[in-house]
Amino acid sequence: MRDVLFLPLTDGRELAIAADGSAAVGEKPGDAVYAPAETVAYFAARVALMELLSVGAEASAVILQNFVADDRWEALCRGIERACHELSLRLPVTGSTESNFSTVQSALGVMAVGTVAAERKRIGVTPEGAKFAVIGRPLVGPAVLAHPQWVAPLSLFVELLASPSVYELVPIGSKGIYYEWMQLLAANGRQGRACACPLPLFASGGPATSFLISYDRAAEGALRKQAGRLFFPLFAER
Template structure:
């Protein structure tokens, strides 16, 4: 249920941990998708931090596992800082680099760690009468770079995260819209409900280029206006 690990931390508080991994995307000879490493870090940090923030947690630190090269460290940090800047947060960055052996393909791990008060967790809080939508299109690989107009901006994610009309937000990962819909449904005690959407339900969402929301039906007009053509309704079977 959701890609976030919760651990007891203090009275009424929990640690929240989210992670993302990337491989064969970067600037090495064996990479399948060629892209600067700061862009790789930007999108990996995007996934981990969206996961963390979407459950109501406050991000505290980002941890990098750099399997690319020691001389890429600053570029990786630059990508993470760009993600943080677009999310309106400022975080310390730590991590480790594989510097003993060279690799022919890029690989990167990003872990985001935060804290969340029990009463602020945004899991399983969608009421029965809620409506649903996907914001952005699920994209993966080179399509992420060639179709930036369909990638949900982090500024929009932050805005909807703060909206009292939005109940839950779920970043869409490599398992696609339907998988995340099933996770959201299960968290709210409604397992096995089918859905329909103008977007492909089983296509990889790559680096969370889109996200699923549950929302107050009275706010649909305002949400559609704000998201524009990035708003795709998702219809749940009752």
């Protein structure tokens, strides 16, 4: 199922929680990938917020767990605020910093919290006959910074989220396209099937540089135009 936790509140509404973490990516001697703290937080926030919004929830706050250093808190917050800005959100940020001990590798966690009306959850709403596509390329590690032109912009994510022609959106994480495709089918009560796509099906999607969509086949031309070269069709094999 989707990487979002739902907890019942009142009046048919539910608390929705999504999270992402990052380790060994940053500016410390032991990090495997070098990246500014602001950039690392941006991509972690991007994942958590995309997961939250994609299920139909309204975001309310962001929680930051900073295991980098006290003096990186502001930079990390700037990264989160950048992601929020690109998603047209203004959210409070709270959290905690490990200030008792220093680390040789960077690490952080970002949690996005919001609410959703139970009947408006955007899960399992893809009808028979829908088509599928991946928006953006799955990238991980240094490739994320080296190929920004293939990272699906959050502005495009927002546009497709609002499109009546798009049924579901699923951020693609470290388990890859095929895994998310199988999860989407299962959520809609369908048997898992093989699929074909111009992109590698089992490569890590890293910090959700791409996402899967199900959509109305009548709108394919408009969606292709909207996404441009970031549109990669995904076909179910018979």
